[in-house]
Amino acid sequence: MIKKAGGAEQYNANKKYTAAVAVAAEACAEDTKGQTCYICTQALHWKTKEGLVRGCSCRGTAGVAHVSCLTEEAKILVAEGEENNLGQKVLTERWARWFSCSMCKQEYHGVVRCALGWACWRTYVARPEVETARQLAIGVLGNSLSEAGHREEALTVVEAELSMNRRVGASEREMLATQSNLASSYGELGRLEEALEMYRDVYFRTLKLLGEEHKDTLLEANNYAHCLLSLRRFDQARPLLLKTLAVAQRALDNGYETTLRLSWHYARALYENTSATLDELREGVTTLEETTQTARRVLGGAHPLTESIELSLRDSRAALAAREAPARLGGLAL
CATH class of the missing domain: 1.20.58 (Methane Monooxygenase Hydroxylase; Chain G, domain 1)
Structure with a gap:
């Protein structure tokens, strides 16, 4: 079975994806009752027989879909961007479909985000480590697991991502993003002093690299301040937050x-x-x-x-x- 699936990593990703989709559909069943997928217009997916989900900020009947339909849409858009060399800006926008809604533009959350994380990973796991899509996919998976509260699993994935980044010679910006995710995993597991040290380092390096107004710098300042609050170091957190909020x-x-x-x-x-x-x-x-x-x-x-x-x-x-x-x-x- 493992050989037929394409190897151990692919087999595991497929199993995790199937389980995550079932959890997401069950969790969203009441919210999506009587509605249909905005992509395929069906209530029950014609092939997988999965239920509907909604994990974004859409209201009413908007944003309801099958994870399989969201997955297929993201796969097609990214593949078109790769095949036609549409440029980094277009590819970045299309890649966001793996974790954000095309309608309200907000990121998915909870169990829906988790299911899409596994969908993304199973799609690109068989690619070589040097390919951008595989590198991005493991990042999506780690963030998705963290978002859904799977903390130990998220830590394992982020540590694997950091190790991979070192092997392939990732850019400083990519390394910083991964180290920030690792700090987040430490914090979620109660390893606050380790998290604080890493958040501080990532924030100041990002500030030097990108400047104070860049969205990544602002995000890292927030992460650093949040960890200070968790340690009840209010006198350090407050001036940092006041300054960063103004920016x-x-x-x-x-x-x-x-x-x-x-x-x-x-x-x-x-x-x-x-x-x-x-x-x-x-x-x-x-x-x-x-x-x-x-x-x-x-x-x-x-x-x-x-x-x-x-x-x-x-x-x-x-x-x-x-x-x-x-x-x-x-x-x-x-």
Whole structure:
């Protein structure tokens, strides 16, 4: 069976893909009930008999599809770009179909992202390591596993990616991206000091390589600050976030996900700090109220980032109310 599939890696990828598609379809069954795939227009896939999924920010009946249909669409678009030498810009845009919706342009999340990650990997795993498609595919898989909460598996994939990058002589920018993903895996597994050291190194090297306004630099600043928050080093995280948020608001659209994350983390640096003043707590609540509105408008209420920001808003309001109560009582006593 393994030989017929094309080898151990291909066989494993095929099995993982099939299992991930089943999990995704089951998880999305209630949300997609009574709907049809926007690509093939069928409710049940004609060949695989799989159900429908939706893991983006589309609303209503939009964005509903089969993982198989999304996979085939991405494969065809990338293949056309490769065969016709359409250029790096076009190929990059087409490659994004492996992890983002063609309609709302937002990245897939959760179990749908995981299924597409395995779909991408099984498509290109048989190619030589020196080919760009295979190098990109393992990165998509690692990010997808992390997004779906498969932390140990994600770490294994990212370590394999980093090893491959060293063998093929990847560019510094590619190495930085992989090291950032490795730091993320460390953080998710509670290895925070290791994660912090790597995030710090990646951020400053990216800043030197690409400049402060580049989207990758802003993303790495956010990652570095997030790790500082996890270690409760608020005095270090706050100035970094304040500076980076100002750059992001100037260089990126306010609806861009990195900007939302920076705003969210800046508010966390305020309200999670037990030494924060009353005014800082109020600023944190106000920032989260504004960020929540933007996240709901841009990403939708069901997006994991929106849900996380809303949870922080509830926590910040509770922290502010607890701090204000003694002040009000003291005022009455006077």
